[in-house]
Amino acid sequence: xxxxxxxxxxxxxxxxxxxxxxxxxxxxxxxxxxxxxxxxxxxxxxxxxxxxxxxxxxxxxxxxxxxxxxxxxxxxxxxxxxxxxxxxxxxxxxxxxxxxxxxxxxxxxxxxxxxxxxxxxxxxxxxxxxxxxxxxxxxxxxxxxxxxxxxxxxxxxxxxxxxxxxxxxxxxxxxxxxxxxxxxxxxxxxxxxxxxxxxxxxxxxxxxxxxxxxxxxxxxxxxxxxxxxxxxxxxxxxxxxxxxxxxxxxxxxxxxxxxxxxxxxxxxxxxxxxxxxxxxxxxxxxxxxxxxxxxxxxxxxxxxxxxxxxxxxxxxxxxxxxxxxxxxxxxxxxxxxxxxxxxxxxxxxxxxxxxxxxxxxxxxxxxxxxxxxxxxxxxxxxxxxxxxxxxxxxxxxxxxxxxxxxxxxxxxxxxxxxxxxxxxxxxxxxxxxxxxxxxxxxxxxxxxxxxxxxxxxxxxxxxx
Ligand code: LLP
Numbered sequence: 463x464x465x466x467x468x469x470x471x472x473x474x475x476x477x478x479x480x481x482x483x484x485x486x487x488x489x490x491x492x493x494x495x496x497x498x499x500x501x502x503x504x505x506x507x508x509x510x511x512x513x514x515x516x517x518x519x520x521x522x523x524x525x526x527x528x529x530x531x532x533x534x535x536x537x538x539x540x541x542x543x544x545x546x547x548x549x550x551x552x553x554x555x556x557x558x559x560x561x562x563x564x565x566x567x568x569x570x571x572x573x574x575x576x577x578x579x580x581x582x583x584x585x586x587x588x589x590x591x592x593x594x595x596x597x598x599x600x601x602x603x604x605x606x607x608x609x610x611x612x613x614x615x616x617x618x619x620x621x622x623x624x625x626x627x628x629x630x631x632x633x634x635x636x637x638x639x640x641x642x643x644x645x646x647x648x649x650x651x652x653x654x655x656x657x658x659x660x661x662x663x664x665x666x667x668x669x670x671x672x673x674x675x676x677x678x679x680x681x682x683x684x685x686x687x688x689x690x691x692x693x694x695x696x697x698x699x700x701x702x703x704x705x706x707x708x709x710x711x712x713x714x715x716x717x718x719x720x721x722x723x724x725x726x727x728x729x730x731x732x733x734x735x736x737x738x739x740x741x742x743x744x745x746x747x748x749x750x751x752x753x754x755x756x757x758x759x760x761x762x763x764x765x766x767x768x769x770x771x772x773x774x775x776x777x778x779x780x781x782x783x784x785x786x787x788x789x790x791x792x793x794x795x796x797x798x799x800x801x802x803x804x805x806x807x808x809x810x811x812x813x814x815x816x817x818x819x820x821x822x823x824x825x826x827x828x829x830x831x832x833x834x835x836x837x838x839x840x841x842x843x844x845x846x847x848x849x850x851x852x853x854x855x856x857x858x859x860x861x862x863x864x865x866x867x868x869x870x871x872x873x874x875x876x877x878x879x880x881x882x883x884x885x886x887x888x889x890x891x892x893x894x895x896x897x898x899x900x901x902x903x904x905x906x907x908x909x910x911x912x913x914x915x916x917x918x919x920x921x922x923x924x925x926x
Contacts, residue, residue: 467500467725467767468853470718470812475851479880482771483810486849489873489884491773492790494860496526496885498534498878500725500767501856505538507729508759511736515743515755518584520564522702522760523549525857530876530885531764532556541584543702543758547574554581564699564756566613566663568634575600579608585756587613587661587699589636591645594655601654611659611699611756612646614639614684616677620665620703629664629677636662639684647691657693659754660685663701666761669731671738674700678739682748689749698750702758704728704735706765708804708854717808721853724766732762761857768856770795770872771810774848775827784822786844791826792833793866795852795859799832807835810849813842824850828867860886870894 467478474481477497485495509519520541523532527549532542533556541562542553553563565578566587575597578586588594588610601608615636618629628635637645646657664677678700689695707727710720743750772790779785797803807824819840826833835852844850863871870889875882 466722467497467503468718468721468769470716473812475718475808475810475812477769478877480877480882482769482851483849485875485877485882486771486773486810489875489888491771491849492788492794492872493888494768494770494855494872494874496528496531496764496768496856496874496876498876501531501534501764502538503725504728504763504767505535505540508732508736508757508763509539511732512739512755512757515740516753517755517757518562520562520756520758521763522758523553524861525760526764526768526859527552527861528874528876528885529556530874530883532558534876535763541756543760547577550574550577550581550583560584564611564661564758566661566758572596572600575608576604579604579606583609585609585611585659585697585699587611589613591637591641594652598652598654607654607656610655610657611661611697612637612642612657613661613663613699614642614681616662616664616680618664618673618677618680620668620673621670628666629662629673639680643684643688646688646693650693657695659695659697659699659756660688661699661701661756663703663758666703667705668703669705671734674703674735675738675742678742682742682750685753686749696752697754697756699756699758700739702760702762704731704759704762706731706761706854706857708765708806710806710853716812717806718812721766721769721806721808724854728762728766765857766854768859769808769851769853770805770855770859771849771851774844774846774850777844777846784820786822786824786841788824788826788835788850790835790852790872791828791867791869792830793828793864793869794826794872795835795855796862796864797858798835799830800862805835805852805854807839807841808851808853809842809844810851817842828869865889865894868894 477495478499518541520543521535522543536558542558543564544550544553545567560582561584563583564585568589597608613636617631662677662681707724710724712720712723772788776787792799821838821840824836873888874886876885
């Protein structure tokens, strides 16, 4: 099944109905492009799979916090899962109602808790008894009551990458289930706090429903136990973490169709997940038929809806290895360097049928060996000046970008049907370097022979 969020048309790679080559000509490279059609499809599919259940889908902003992306989901009824005051502000600015916002995170500061209270959010996912104490103080001082879900650690191994697993007993996340239970039973009234629910999140990029089932069963057992003891719990938050297919291996399809197919693959996973959840909720033995539900999907909704487009600067043969040096680097997309993550690399011009592939190393310009996107990746012939796209770059990609090597952050474009919009401009050099300030002991004189533009920093300092 092909949905045509990504496709070759007349040999040119398109996102929705927009040729990526045309966007490259307009904004230069590298740039991110997201398909609003794919975003909307992903959200609707998830929402429909859960239809009939009293669920709030709180999109996990950390995956992609561009306000155009957030608003695309908000317009379809989504809430937001935020983990910092910055994300809270982005969610509110993009139009997410406060009553659909959950505030998660293991280290919220007093100021952040206050910002959440002032906004009137739906729920704080509290991760430690110390945080609960601080929230109680902040809320009491404001004369308000904070709605809370305790995030429990279910001690389940999510079977995902070591660096993104969160649900094991040795992880920094959540409160040990027994400790949470004992505390809640011993402290039924906490000033400024209303414990309304329990939450779990066991990790990211999960491709199997079995660990979810185990974690949710444990959460439900605790919920039932505490309700039985008279606690007025009413909400279960099942977190996020549903994985996507980064390796688009489907024989017989071209590279664009394989990227497109990955979107449909996610649908199959969502269906299995939703069926498992529905089974647990509707099972009368579990006694949770009337619980409100919260889901926090991030990657699932945005991952396969985005691509990073880059241009080949040089092709260099060094002994037996061929290096394709591109204008995107680890500062733009860090997942391959940080997690050894795989992103498909798709040429913007469709290779002719039967083109021989040859293994190449695809690397960026940053002065680190780890600035490597792919080693010995079989690709069709690639020449200097050619355009390539990394697929599955909608999640944890732009948001993890930095200006390392003083490379400005790349722009982001959203396409919908045949329309496109620049939803974040490329950072300009003045913005990037102009945030530095000279201390007064260096300010007095410019070093001999220095460029008069060195005065820039001084002028700006005066202007600020
Ligand atoms: N809820 C909580 C409490 C989380 O910690 C996370 C992700 C999510 C929801 C959303 O998870 P998702 O549905 O996107 O898997 N940078 C890594 C992923 C880190 C995920 C952190 N927490 C990567 O690039 O793979």
